[in-house]
Amino acid sequence: MAELDPIIHQPVRLRIMATLAQLDDETQIGFTTLRELLGLSDGNLSAHLRKLEEVGFVSVSKAFVARKPQTYVRVTGRGRERFSIHVEALQALLGQANQGEKT
């Protein structure tokens, strides 16, 4: 049975991973856009991204756009895989509870 991932389980990281997993493998989202989407502060988002980067779930890179440095984030293959296992585990938990109610 699929297992919940302790890193992804944290609520803010769950939303970060859900957002990044929605984009395709080669698409990177700007740090500012991600912060706006999730309604987080710079410091809070940075701290959680660092944690996710440490375990290899996301990749953070920098690039210049119109001569200004920008930070971009994308989900890695490992991160996408762990996220989908986490979602499966959540769905299994819900499914079990629903079955329990029926019987």
Next chain:
Amino acid sequence: MDSREAKDDLDQIREAQSAAATVGVRGVGWFLVIWGAVWLIGLSLSHFAPGSWLLWVWSLLLIAGSVGSSIVGVRMGREIRYADTGPRQASLYLLLVAFGALWIVLAAPSTWEQVAVLLISFVGFGAATSGILIEARSLVIIGVVATVATVGVYFLLFPIFGLVIGILGGGGMIVVGSRLVYQRSRHG
């Protein structure tokens, strides 16, 4: 973890993913609003007040549209980067512009209506092919429908071609673009 928490987490995931699906949409929306306005103003003036002064009006409108598009392009670049398809798509647009310019010179259209049909069909072709490239079905549909509608109006409603294309095409682009910008703004 109990089932209630699992359900809450799944709801959070759905909400985050629905917001993520709007990323990049605001830029497309602004492009449509800008070029819809250029189209609407330019074609309406061409219909109601034809004359040589229109060349200047169109030049100014195209410069304004290009400046606006550049600003939107930079803002879009900050929002999202397509590492894989970006360079391929840029090459595609460059090729389209080059071929489009060549074909207009070779076809030598004699009226502004013919130039408009040629331009719309090129833009429609570009939208449809890049839609296939980036797997965006809506772009393919928009490209094909816009081209077919324009050619249809050109042959069937020629006396009011500018007005119909200006209002339907330009107005439609402004409406759709505004909706996309609003849709994205709701998510921060």
